Amino acid sequence: MSHILEISQLAKRYGGLLATDHVSLTLAPGELHAIIGPNGAGKTTLIGQLGGEVAPDSGSIRFDGKDITSLAPAQRALRGLARSYQITSVFPELSVLENVALAMQAHCGHSFGFWTPMLRQPELVEPALHAIGQAGLAHRARAPVSDLAHGERRQLELAMVLVAEPKLLLLDEPMAGMSHQESGKVVELLQGLKGRYAMLLVEHDMDAVFALADRISVLVYGRIIASGTPQEIRANEEVRTAYLGDEVLPV
Numbered sequence: 001m002s003h004i005l006e007i008s009q010l011a012k013r014y015g016g017l018l019a020t021d022h023v024s025l026t027l028a029p030g031e032l033h034a035i036i037g038p039n040g041a042g043k044t045t046l047i048g049q050l051g052g053e054v055a056p057d058s059g060s061i062r063f064d065g066k067d068i069t070s071l072a073p074a075q076r077a078l079r080g081l082a083r084s085y086q087i088t089s090v091f092p093e094l095s096v097l098e099n100v101a102l103a104m105q106a107h108c109g110h111s112f113g114f115w116t117p118m119l120r121q122p123e124l125v126e127p128a129l130h131a132i133g134q135a136g137l138a139h140r141a142r143a144p145v146s147d148l149a150h151g152e153r154r155q156l157e158l159a160m161v162l163v164a165e166p167k168l169l170l171l172d173e174p175m176a177g178m179s180h181q182e183s184g185k186v187v188e189l190l191q192g193l194k195g196r197y198a199m200l201l202v203e204h205d206m207d208a209v210f211a212l213a214d215r216i217s218v219l220v221y222g223r224i225i226a227s228g229t230p231q232e233i234r235a236n237e238e239v240r241t242a243y244l245g246d247e248v249l250p251v
């Protein structure tokens with residue numbers, strides 16, 4: 001089977017600490033693969049290496065058939081590897097639609113009709129509305145961003161990534177800081193996106209992870225100690241002892 005992402009032996013050392021210790025994993029197109037592990041296990045470092053913000057000391061990353069190990073984050077994004085950040089470049093006084101249309105314009109790297117008001121440019125508005133719908137925010141498209149609740153803002157960040165039609169989404173704790181109700185909504189949204197995008201999800205919310213993932217990899221002290229289906233991970237004794245002993249796994 002061809003893989004959209006192949007990570008091979010990725011390592012990153014901080015002084016005496018191996019934050020990622022020769023991590024290898026693959027992602028099939030359309031697969032949702034979750035990375036779980038205790039605090040300090042190396043999850044953020046791994047996501048940073050994939051996004052291009054953290055340079056690995058060794059190892060390689062192949063994405064969509066090409067080696068991207070030495071590419072900058074923007075070059076990776078152009079190839080379809082998108083990271084959902086807590087986006088800082090949001091204009092709070094502009095509407096959801098205007099912000100997503102701007103993200104579309106930035107992704108395309110040129111201004112469409114410079115003198116034409118943005119919302120009269122269907123080549124920006126149509127994909128923006130589509131992405132806003134995919135992110136579950138259609139009813140808020142005309143609302144100023146400053147009016148959004150915390151969960152809705154995270155949905156906007158997702159729309160701003162989806163508008164570029166990525167091939168792989170890196171989702172770094174998309175449920176962080178959300179109420180139970182809000183995270184339930186994001187689980188539903190991601191369920192709806194499953195199969196259309198490959199997704200690598202780092203998340204502490206175990207209910208969400210076990211509900212969503214096709215496969216789960218467990219990272220402990222920078223090393224993947226197990227990879228498998230949610231059922232396999234739930235039944236894995238080493239995982240239970242090393243990581244999940246103090247967590248209650250969803251049944």
Ligand SMILES: Nc1ncnc2c1ncn2[C@@H]1O[C@H](COP(=O)(O)OP(=O)(O)OP(=O)(O)O)[C@@H](O)[C@H]1O
Nearest residue numbers: 014017018019037038039040041042043044045046
């Ligand atoms: N820039 C850095 N300089 C030095 N040490 C770092 C740096 N970034 C991370 N580390 C260390 O690397 C290890 C892995 O950190 P990382 O943030 O990747 O873990 P994590 O699994 O994302 O943790 P959490 O679940 O708490 O976010 C930790 O021990 C951390 O202190």
